Amino acid sequence: MKRLLAVFAHPDDEGAIAGTLAHYSRNGVHVALACATRGESGEISDPELATPDNLGSVREQELRCAGQIIGVDELHFLGYCDSGMQGAADNERSTAFIQADPDDVRSKLVNLIRQIKPHIVITFEPHGWYGHPDHITAGRFTTEAFHLAYDAEVYPSVGDPWKPQRLYHALLDLNKFAIIFDYAREHGFDTGDFDALREETAKIELPPVSHRLDVDEYFEIREMATSCHRTQFGPDNLLHKVPEFVRRQAWRSEIFSQIYPEISNRPAERDDLFEGIDPLTLR
């Protein structure tokens, strides 16, 4: 059986590749998702839904709801706390993910990889999509753990070595957001946040796209899964205000960069993250 592990930082990050996860889940792949925090520092779209004190447990349930719809077979929380955006006071709290002991994070991730035995691992690229410190941290340690999991001398007490065969960084596709926000601007909605995001991300040089999955047929699943994250996407959210055909156009594909093994020449974009996996390992 093919197995996939995706590692992200907050409930709702998985939305960036919800179509891909839904696709593989419906094609017999065992899909595991790990989330470093419960998103305790997120905004609350409606005070009826959560308080700052219980937001973590509410968002855990929201991710369980989304995971079920997407087809996630196992969901793990690493148990750290949301560090908030760069410069936020939550950066400093001792339980914040970015303050965690690196050895503790690595051993948890190596343990997960050795238990789940994924053939492919997906995480954030080094800029964390838009510089979120938790995204950067999750991407960095997952990338390290990907290589450490096979070394029998590393964390010998947490399971037998396992070598995943492909490491992918999930890329934030600005074109998707441009479709939504350009429509929104033309129709008079306030798009302040996106202008800041566009400015922030314009400076980033992203790794090249190696894989693009057409996920249009999973659009409805993706919409249902997104609607689980009620504290994050309230009725005032721009995503709810633009018409469905605009969202459908925006979310029709998801993009990845293959990090391991490195691709030296630039072939055309591929569409299967499992291409080339050793069939002898599919047991």
Ligand SMILES: [Zn+2]
């Ligand atoms: Zn996030």
